[in-house]
Amino acid sequence: MNTTETLQHADAPVVIVGTGLAGYTVAREWRKLDADTPLIIISRDDGRFYSKPALSNALALKKAPSQLASFDAQAMAAQLRASVWTQRHVQRIVPDEHALVLDDGETLRYRALVLATGADARRVPIDGDAANDVLSVNDLTDYERFRDKLRDCRSVAILGAGLIGCEFANDLVSAGHAVSLIDPAEVPLSRLLPPEAGKVFGRALKAATIDLRLGVSLRSITHGERGYRLQLSDGAQLDADVVVSAIGLAPRTALARDAGLNVADGIVTDAWCRTSAPDIYALGDCAAIEGRVRPYVLAIMHAARALAQCLSGNPTRVDFPVMPVVIKTPAVPAVVVTPDGLGRWKTETGIGDAPHATRALFEDADTGHVKGFALLDAATAEKAALLKAMTSG
Ligand SMILES: Cc1cc2nc3c(=O)[nH]c(=O)nc-3n(C[C@H](O)[C@H](O)[C@H](O)COP(=O)(O)OP(=O)(O)OC[C@H]3O[C@@H](n4cnc5c(N)ncnc54)[C@H](O)[C@@H]3O)c2cc1C
16 A cells, blocks of 8 residues: 555545444444544435334334334434435445445445444245245334234234244234244244253243244245245144244345455454454444354444444454343243353253243353353343352352
């Protein structure tokens, strides 16, 4: 790079791609440290600031989609002293030129670029003439479409009994819908809970009238007389007015990959959110920070604070603390800290004679220290004490 190019970079704005929690939070944190450097935030959506976690409990809280958005793009631009470009798609990054190219061909130079592009709802091929009607709910626009469909609908089938599928199932039954929840695993939340706790969680969902179909997958979906007919792998058939897929997320990495950046499960960064290209950073659902994608709010807040320091010339490691994941299922509240390393789960169910109260502790194979936990129902009250014990021990 020659001196002229360096000067051009120094004059260029900081550019953030994405107006989700990651993009807006890093902007907010950085503005606390640097009030003046020009900032452009680009989004392919309308740039409204909303709480994505609220999408899966908004029915029970009787919140209309419009109430979930707290500020529009204009208000965010004013708050952040930024230009917010909405409905603009970044098509290409040219790292050698510190530039990106938008869908209308405009080229924009950056001094630093932050990729906060989120993740796409994962899709798997499904047979049947209604396969394309399966919805996914991963942003506010998806959610508005979903709420429209729910208006004349009684029954909903959900594919995937992970965190998001279980939360939607609970929210929908609370709002009076009949819900079937389908998953190939033998227990719900199979990636978060140890099996015994998963069984208890499943019993609680059944008690809340959720029709749980476990150990089966969807074979096909066709148009029925009124809604849809689902054929399951165990030979059973189900009818539903609306079908939602909640089978997981795939980090949006295409921009980074096409630009030659290192990509694995997500856009690869070190502990400073730095990608493999100079002055390009990543965080949020699109990023694998130090080898791991952490698609949760708390992780994004921590990464945003550290990245803001890096952007203002004070390189700072992201040190993730122990971060519990709260599952918003009022039928059986749950909180989990997923463990790393080798060890074993010790699970106690029916605590204090409450049928669903469960405490599962993951003990390290060498030291016996608690390295993770899963708490259900009344046992969730033990969260603070366990976190304290984990962080002080
Ligand atoms: C239903 C649901 C419930 C959840 N509940 C919880 C919870 O209870 N607790 C928790 O911790 N986490 C929860 N999560 C996860 C959490 O909400 C996400 O981790 C977080 O919101 C992701 O933010 P993000 O900014 O990384 O991505 P997103 O919010 O997806 O933002 C990505 C942005 O990038 C933009 N973009 C992408 N590509 C381009 C491009 N090429 N050009 C321009 N713009 C582009 C998009 O328009 C968008 O603005 C939940 C998620 C869902 C879906």
